[in-house]
Amino acid sequence: xxxxxxxxxxxxxHPTAAVRRGLTIAAIAAAVLAxxxxxxxxxxxxxxxxxxxxxxMALGLNVVVGFAGLLDxxxxxxxxxxxxxxxxFMSSFYADANVHVLVAGNIGHLPGxxxxxxxVLVVAAAICALAGVVIGLPTLRLRGDYIAIVTLAFGExxxxxxxxxxxxxxxxxxxPLTNGDQGITPLDQxxxxxxxxxxxxxxxxxxxxxxxLTLLVLFVVTRLxxxxxxxxxxxxxxDEVAASSMGVPLVRTKLTAYTIGGxxxxxxxxxxxxxLNTVSSDQFALSFSIFVLAMVILGGIGSIRGVVLGAxxxxxxxxxxxxxxxNNVPHSxxxxxxxxxxxxxxxxxxxxxxxxxxxxxxxxxxxxRLELQETETDPATQGAVR
Amino acid sequence: xxxxxxxxxxxxxALRLPDRSAATERLSKYLLIAFLLALPAAFAISxxxxxxxxxxxxxxxxxxxxxxxxxxxxxxxxxxVYGIIGLINFAHGNVFMIGSLVTAGMLAALGLxxxxxxxxxxxxxxxxxxxxxxxxxxxNLMIERVGxxxxxxxxxxxxxxxxxxxxxxxxxVGLLWFGSTPRSLPDLIGVEKVVFDVGGVAVHRADLFAIxxxxxxxxxxxxxxxxxxxxxxxxxxxxxxxxxxxxxINVDVxxxxxFLLGGLLAGAAGLVYAxxxxxxxxxxxxxxxxxxxxxxxxxxxxxxxxxVLGGLIIGCIQQxxxxxxxxxxxxxxxxxxLIAIMVFRPRxxxxxxxxxxx
Numbered sequence: 218x219x220x221x222x223x224x225x226x227x228x229x230x231h232p233t234a235a236v237r238r239g240l241t242i243a244a245i246a247a248a249v250l251a252x253x254x255x256x257x258x259x260x261x262x263x264x265x266x267x268x269x270x271x272x273x274m275a276l277g278l279n280v281v282v283g284f285a286g287l288l289d290x291x292x293x294x295x296x297x298x299x300x301x302x303x304x305x306f307m308s309s310f311y312a313d314a315n316v317h318v319l320v321a322g323n324i325g326h327l328p329g330x331x332x333x334x335x336x337v338l339v340v341a342a343a344i345c346a347l348a349g350v351v352i353g354l355p356t357l358r359l360r361g362d363y364i365a366i367v368t369l370a371f372g373e374x375x376x377x378x379x380x381x382x383x384x385x386x387x388x389x390x391x392x393p394l395t396n397g398d399q400g401i402t403p404l405d406q407x408x409x410x411x412x413x414x415x416x417x418x419x420x421x422x423x424x425x426x427x428x429x430l431t432l433l434v435l436f437v438v439t440r441l442x443x444x445x446x447x448x449x450x451x452x453x454x455x456d457e458v459a460a461s462s463m464g465v466p467l468v469r470t471k472l473t474a475y476t477i478g479g480x481x482x483x484x485x486x487x488x489x490x491x492x493l494n495t496v497s498s499d500q501f502a503l504s505f506s507i508f509v510l511a512m513v514i515l516g517g518i519g520s521i522r523g524v525v526l527g528a529x530x531x532x533x534x535x536x537x538x539x540x541x542x543x544n545n546v547p548h549s550x551x552x553x554x555x556x557x558x559x560x561x562x563x564x565x566x567x568x569x570x571x572x573x574x575x576x577x578x579x580x581x582x583x584x585x586r587l588e589l590q591e592t593e594t595d596p597a598t599q600g601a602v603r
Numbered sequence: 604x605x606x607x608x609x610x611x612x613x614x615x616x617a618l619r620l621p622d623r624s625a626a627t628e629r630l631s632k633y634l635l636i637a638f639l640l641a642l643p644a645a646f647a648i649s650x651x652x653x654x655x656x657x658x659x660x661x662x663x664x665x666x667x668x669x670x671x672x673x674x675x676x677x678x679x680x681x682x683x684v685y686g687i688i689g690l691i692n693f694a695h696g697n698v699f700m701i702g703s704l705v706t707a708g709m710l711a712a713l714g715l716x717x718x719x720x721x722x723x724x725x726x727x728x729x730x731x732x733x734x735x736x737x738x739x740x741x742x743n744l745m746i747e748r749v750g751x752x753x754x755x756x757x758x759x760x761x762x763x764x765x766x767x768x769x770x771x772x773x774x775x776v777g778l779l780w781f782g783s784t785p786r787s788l789p790d791l792i793g794v795e796k797v798v799f800d801v802g803g804v805a806v807h808r809a810d811l812f813a814i815x816x817x818x819x820x821x822x823x824x825x826x827x828x829x830x831x832x833x834x835x836x837x838x839x840x841x842x843x844x845x846x847x848x849x850x851x852i853n854v855d856v857x858x859x860x861x862f863l864l865g866g867l868l869a870g871a872a873g874l875v876y877a878x879x880x881x882x883x884x885x886x887x888x889x890x891x892x893x894x895x896x897x898x899x900x901x902x903x904x905x906x907x908x909x910x911v912l913g914g915l916i917i918g919c920i921q922q923x924x925x926x927x928x929x930x931x932x933x934x935x936x937x938x939x940x941l942i943a944i945m946v947f948r949p950r951x952x953x954x955x956x957x958x959x960x961x
Contacts, residue, residue: 288760290767358949362763365691365763366900366945367941367942370938370939370942371942374934374935377932377934381931507767559778559779562772562775562778565770565772565774566772567768568768568771569765572754572762572764576754
C-alpha cells in the first residue's frame with residue numbers, strides 16, 4: 218500500500234513532457250467545468266472560491282520563501298494591503314469623495330470611490346509591490362532567521378495600523394484610514410464582462426474569476442521560475458556569496474522576489490476581501506501568515522504543484538474538515554470543547570510533524586529533495602558545523 | 604560540498620562583507636543609544652515644560668524597569684538557545700505563558716487568597732515558583748527533544764518552522780486550559796501599595812516584588828554559566844560545537860541544558876508576570892515573546908547581559924508608550940524599534956557573544 222502510494226507520488230513527481238501537458242490540460246478543463254456539477258450556491262463552491270484565493274496567496278509566498286529562500290512571517294501584510302485597496306477604492310467608505318471609473322448600474326450613483334475591480338486589482342498589486350520593497354529593504358543584509366523576525370514585525374505593524382485606523386485621518390475628518398475591527402462593508406458588487414452578476418446566490422462567476430486569476434498567477438510563477446531571475450533566486454537561496462561572485466545582483470534579485478511575492482499577495486487579498494465582502498482588521502492576524510506558510514511547507518517549499526496541493530488541502534481542512542466533519546467528534550466522545558478554536562493548534566501540530574517526518578513536503582521540488590538527500594547521505598556532513 | 608559547509612562559509616563571509624571600520628561601529632552604537640534615549644528624553648522635556656517636575660516620567664521608568672526585568676528573564680531564554688544552536692526559539696513566549704497559567708493553577712490549588720497570612724503566602728509562592736519553573740523547564744526540554752534535536756543537521760529554516768508550530772500548539776493548550784478570556788488572580792502581593800517614594804516617584808510593591816524575584820534568578824544563571832563546569836561547557840559549545848565535542852563535551856546534553864535553563868527562567872517570569880499583572884491569558888505569550896526576543900536582539904543575541912539590558916530598555920519603551928501614546932500602539936512602536944535596530948546595528952548594543960559576530 219505504502220509502496221503503491223510511493224510510486225504514485227514518484228510518478229506524479231516525474232512525468233514525461235507529453236503526460237505532463239496532457240495532465241495539465243485535463244486538470245484545467247476539469248477545474249473549469251467542475252462548478253457546473255454543483256448547486257450554484259453550494260458550500261463546496263464557497264470552499265472552492267476561498268481555496269483559490271489561498272492558492273494564489275501561497276503561490277505568492279512561495280516566490281519569496283520557496284524560490285528566493287527568504288523566510289517571510291509577515292505575509293499577511295500583503296493580504297491586508299490588497300484587501301484595504303478594495304475597501305478604499307471599491308466601496309462607499311469615503312462618502313465625501315465621488316469618483317467613479319468604469320462602473321455601471323446603481324454603483325455609478327453611490328457616493329464614495331468606485332473603481333472597476335480589474336483596476337483595483339492593478340492598484341492592489343502596485344501598492345503591495347511597493348510595500349514589498351519597503352519590507353525587503355531593511356532585510357537585505359540580514360541572516361535568514363532575522364529576516365523572519367523583521368517581516369513578522371512589519372506584518373504586526375500593518376495590523377496595528379489596521380486596528381487603529383479609525384483614529385488616523387490623513388485625508389480629512391471623514392476619511393479614516395481603515396474601519397478597524399468593524400470592517401469596511403459592503404463592498405461593490407463586481408462587474409466583469411462575460412460573467413453573470415456576482416451574487417451570494419450564484420458563486421460560479423466568483424469561482425471562474427478566481428480560477429482565471431489562479432491560472433494567470435500559475436503561468437507567471439512557472440515562467441518566472443524557469444527564467445533568468447528564477448535561476449538567480451535559486452542561486453541566492455543556495456549560496457549567497459557564490460551567487461554574488463558569479464555576478465548575480467543580490468539587492469535587485471532579492472527585492473524582485475519581495476515585489477513579485479507582494480504583488481501576488483495583493484491580488485489574492487483583493488479577491489478574497491471582495492468575496493468575503495468585508496475588510497476588517499480581525500482578518501490580518503499573524504496566524505494567517507503562518508497559515509499560508511503552512512500551505513507552502515506542507516506542499517513542498519519551492520514546488521509549484523506542491524504549493525497548489527498544500528493550499529487546497531489546508532483550505533479543505535480549515536473550511537470543511539474541521540468545522541463540518543470533525544467538529545462533533547469531541548462531543549460524541551464526551552469531551553467539551555470546540556474543535557474550530559483549535560484550528561491553529563492543529564496547524565502547529567502539522568508543521569511540527571511535517572518538518573520532523575518529511576521536511577521536503579508532499580510534492581517536493583526536485584532540487585530541494587536532492588539537497589535533503591545529500592544531507593542525509595553525505596558522510597562529510599555528519600560532524601559538520603552549522 | 605555539503606550544504607552545511609556552504610551555509611557556514613556563507614554566514615561567515617556574508618558577515619564580513621560589510622567591512623566597517625571601528626569608527627563606524629562606534630558611531631552606530633552611539634547613534635543607537637541616542638535613538639533609544641529619544642523617547643524618554645522627549646517626554647521628560649515635555650514633563651518639565653508642562654508640569655515642572657519629572658515625577659511622571661520617573662514613575663514610567665520605575666515601572667518600566669521592573670516590568671523590563673520580566674522581559675529580561677524571557678530574553679535570556681532566547682539568547683541562551685540562540686547562542687548555542689543559532690535557533691530563534693519562537694515557542695519560548697508561550698512557554699512563559701504556560702508558566703503563568705501553571706502559577707494561576709497552583710495558586711487556586713493551594714487556595715491562596717488575600718486573606719492568607721504573610722508566611723502562608725510566602726511559602727505558597729515559593730512552592731508555586733518551584734513548580735512553575737520545573738514545569739516550564741521540562742516543557743522546553745521536551746520541545747527540544749521532539750522538535751529540534753531531530754533537525755540538528757537539517758536546513759536552518761526547518762527548526763525555526765517547528766518552533767512556530769510549537770508556538771501555536773502551546774497557545775492552543777493555553778486556550779483549552781484557561782478559556783479565551785483573561786482570568787484575574789487574587790492580588791497576593793498588594794500590587795498597588797506604595798513601599799517608599801524617592802522624590803515623589805512612588806515605588807510600588809509590584810516593582811519591589813519583580814526586583815526581589817528576578818534579580819537573584821538572573822544572578823544565579825549568570826554565575827552558573829560563568830563559574831560552573833557545565834556553564835563552561837555551554838560557553839565552549841556556543842563558540843565552536845565541533846571543537847567542544849572533540850574536547851569531550853557532550854553537546855546534546857549541553858544543548859538540552861540551555862533549553863532547560865531557558866525554560867526555568869520562563870517559568871519564573873511567568874510567575875512574576877502573573878502576580879505583577881494579576882491577570883493571566885492564553886494570548887499573553889505572543890506579545891511577551893516578541894518583546895523578549897526584541898530585547899535579546901537589542902542587546903546582541905547570544906549575550907546574557909545584553910539580553911538583560913535589552914529587557915530593561917524594552918520595558919521602559921513599553922511603559923512610556925502604554926502610558927503616554929496608548930497601549931494599542933505599543934506593539935507597533937516596539938517593532939519599529941526592532942526594525943530600526945536590525946537595519947542599523949544587527950549586532951545589538953553590546954554585540955553578539957557568538958563566533959558568528961566575527
